[in-house]
Amino acid sequence: MNIYVNEITGIGDAIVSMFMSRRSWTREKELEIRGVCGRVLTRQGKLREDASGEDLEKYNDWLERLLKWGWHHITMLRFIDISVTVEGLHRAGQDDWDSHAARFNNRIIRNSTRLANFGQEMSDWYEGKIVPTDIALEYLGISAPEVIEKDGERFVKTVNGYIKEELKDNPDVKRGLYMLSIPSNFIFKINLTEWGHVFKERNSQGTANPEVKQCCEGIADQIMEFQPKFDRELFFHDINYVYLAGGTEASKWIYLLAGIAVPLLITERLRKIKAFMRKITGKFI
Secondary structure (H helix, E strand, O other): OEEEEEEEEOHHHHHHHHHHHOOOOOHHHHHHHHHHHHHHEOOOOOEOOOOOHHHHHHHHHHHHHHHHHHOOOOOOHHHOEEEEEEEEEEHHHHHHHHOOOOOOOOOEEEOOOOOOOOOOOOOHHHOOOOOOHHHHHHHOOOOOOOEEEEOOEEEEEEOOEEEEHHHOOOHHHHHHHOOOOOEEEEEEEEEHHHHHHHHHHHOOOOOOOHHHHHHHHHHHHHHHHHOOOOOHHHHOOOOOOOOOOOOHHHHHHHHHHHHHHHHHHHHHHHHHHHHHHHHHHHHOO
16 A cells, blocks of 8 residues: 655645734735745645745744644634545545545545456455455366356356356446455545544544554654644644634533533423413413
């Protein structure tokens, strides 16, 4: 399996949004931010090895402030997009990634088992762990017939089994025999805050499939190569989905109190409505 972080974009926009939020934005400040980012970052959003001096000091200061405030006001960090290509993760593992499609904002595309043909290949993680039936028969010196008949119908040999003769070229039918161990490629984009959630779910300390965990950790490694401050500790932070000066604990208490108070208010309102309706009804009886 090969992993490629292609680019990290939107860091300048995110820094500008921080100044905008705190009402310290000016057009001159925005142009300064964009100029500094253009000098310390490559076109792919990677910190330049030769970045130094005042520009680097400003950039690091802005980024530290952004990450401090952004975890409490996550809209800022949503300006930062990460583009990733993965080569060779097994098909079942891709289902695990697809479960996060909403967090990718549906920006994920993989090899189609309908449009592409697959043979006996399998992902690196499955090599040596399983033996497909066709390979096992070949190893045992057993020749499977090219054609079999079942219920009066002819079925022809194909990868991992047999397929009805008149449907042998039908991609929707052929892919029913593909194994979940086949290697497949995919590309996705995700913003920084949503990547934090995915990383928590799929990192090496969790219960995800081993190759999925390898994929997640490989992406995390390359993100750090691009931006050292985007490290694992950052992604293990609690993320607030509202802006509150008190931070995470404050937001938890707000949601707890709201969860208790709102049902009580609704119940009391319904009680008063019922009492009023009984009073009105009684006048006309």
